[in-house]
Amino acid sequence: xxxxxxxxxxxxxxxxxxxxxxxxxxxxxxxxxxxxxxxxxxxxxxxxxxxxxxxxxxxxxxxxxxxxxxxxxxxxxxxxxxxxxxxxxxxxxxxxxxxxxxxxxxxxxxxxxxxxxxxxxxxxxxxxxxxxxxx
Numbered sequence: 001x002x003x004x005x006x007x008x009x010x011x012x013x014x015x016x017x018x019x020x021x022x023x024x025x026x027x028x029x030x031x032x033x034x035x036x037x038x039x040x041x042x043x044x045x046x047x048x049x050x051x052x053x054x055x056x057x058x059x060x061x062x063x064x065x066x067x068x069x070x071x072x073x074x075x076x077x078x079x080x081x082x083x084x085x086x087x088x089x090x091x092x093x094x095x096x097x098x099x100x101x102x103x104x105x106x107x108x109x110x111x112x113x114x115x116x117x118x119x120x121x122x123x124x125x126x127x128x129x130x131x132x133x134x135x
Contacts, residue, residue: 006066006095007046014059029079030060037084045091069100071119086110
């Protein structure tokens, strides 16, 4: 089986309703916690800060992705090291799954409760023969 690189996209603009605009965003704090925890582990995962995953009602939000795998979006994480550990542990499960589908029983509770979306691999769904858009 070919080596697949797992990426974790972290929304760094996530914040909870009512937080002051000038406060550090919880999403940025989660990204920092992920970097800190990852630096202490021997893992091969790419941490990618993104400006928005459009899940504003469920901060903090992350997504797992890899070539040829389903992409998963999860929300409702606390911006701390405990969440970072859960996310990185789950990324190992994601990396080990050939298609990115982590069996339900193996998923940490935070992923079971926090799932927002699952997106099919782009490589498995080539765009062919689409009708012209209506004008």
